[in-house]
Amino acid sequence: GAGVSQSPRYKVAKRGQDVALRCDPISGHVSLFWYQQALGQGPEFLTYFQNEAQLDKSGLPSDRFFAERPEGSVSTLKIQRTQQEDSAVYLCASSLYGGGGQPQHFGDGTRLSIL
Amino acid sequence: AQRVTQPEKLLSVFKGAPVELKCNYSYSGSPELFWYVQYSRQRLQLLLRHISRESIKGFTADLNKGETSFHLKKPFAQEEDSAMYYCALRGVGIQGAQKLVFGQGTRLTINP
Numbered sequence: 001g002a003g004v005s006q007s008p009r010y011k012v013a014k015r016g017q018d019v020a021l022r023c024d025p026i027s028g029h030v031s032l033f034w035y036q037q038a039l040g041q042g043p044e045f046l047t048y049f050q051n052e053a054q055l056d057k058s059g060l061p062s063d064r065f066f067a068e069r070p071e072g073s074v075s076t077l078k079i080q081r082t083q084q085e086d087s088a089v090y091l092c093a094s095s096l097y098g099g100g101g102q103p104q105h106f107g108d109g110t111r112l113s114i115l
Numbered sequence: 116a117q118r119v120t121q122p123e124k125l126l127s128v129f130k131g132a133p134v135e136l137k138c139n140y141s142y143s144g145s146p147e148l149f150w151y152v153q154y155s156r157q158r159l160q161l162l163l164r165h166i167s168r169e170s171i172k173g174f175t176a177d178l179n180k181g182e183t184s185f186h187l188k189k190p191f192a193q194e195e196d197s198a199m200y201y202c203a204l205r206g207v208g209i210q211g212a213q214k215l216v217f218g219q220g221t222r223l224t225i226n227p
Contacts, residue, residue, distance in 0.1 A: 031213065033213075040219070041219055042119075042201050042217030042218050042219050042220050043159070045215065048213055048214055055213075056213070106151075106158050106159040106160070109158070
């Protein structure tokens with residue numbers, strides 16, 4: 001495959017709106033990760049899936065953030081009632097499996113701007 | 116706590132000069148260390164990882180557990196090395212520790 005694909009590339013929303021960000025991982029990759037990258041910062045972990053199971057959601061900043069991967073492939077990150085501090089680049093990464101030695105492959109990201 | 120520190124946000128060197136991007140980490144256990152690079156208008160991509168002990172594009176990095184460092188080095192910088200560099204660690208063997216913890220990044224500029 002062509003690599004991890006994310007859509008949309010850019011999203012502008014008004015404060016209070018809900019948004020959904022999509023990630024299509026590399027075919028066959030078991031593990032999927034979401035990261036949030038604020039301006040001038042490194043990526044920060046949000047959540048991790050192994051197949052359809054969400055094994056770690058410790059990085060989700062609030063209950064307004066929700067992620068799913070119902071069939072163990074495509075994943076959606078949803079942010080409800082967006083706020084200005086949600087403005088960031090949201091990165092998705094996948095790896096063959098989550099264990100040691102397996103690199104994470106990143107998508108281009110979705111740049112989210114909340115007005 | 117897991118933490119990665121890259122003390123230099125910006126680094127500028129001349130072409131042909133040696134380059135060293137610093138990375139220090141904090142982790143109780145045996146981490147995996149990585150360097151990721153992001154060239155202009157491209158996605159984040161893996162440059163190298165300590166377990167491979169490899170040299171990629173002339174870059175090397177040695178894990179120093181005593182100093183908890185994983186500095187990235189290249190003896191002779193090239194203009195195409197200009198990019199954003201991120202050091203990252205991954206915990207091993209603990210569920211939920213598969214995530215990468217990144218430093219803030221260092222923007223490397225190679226002057227002609």
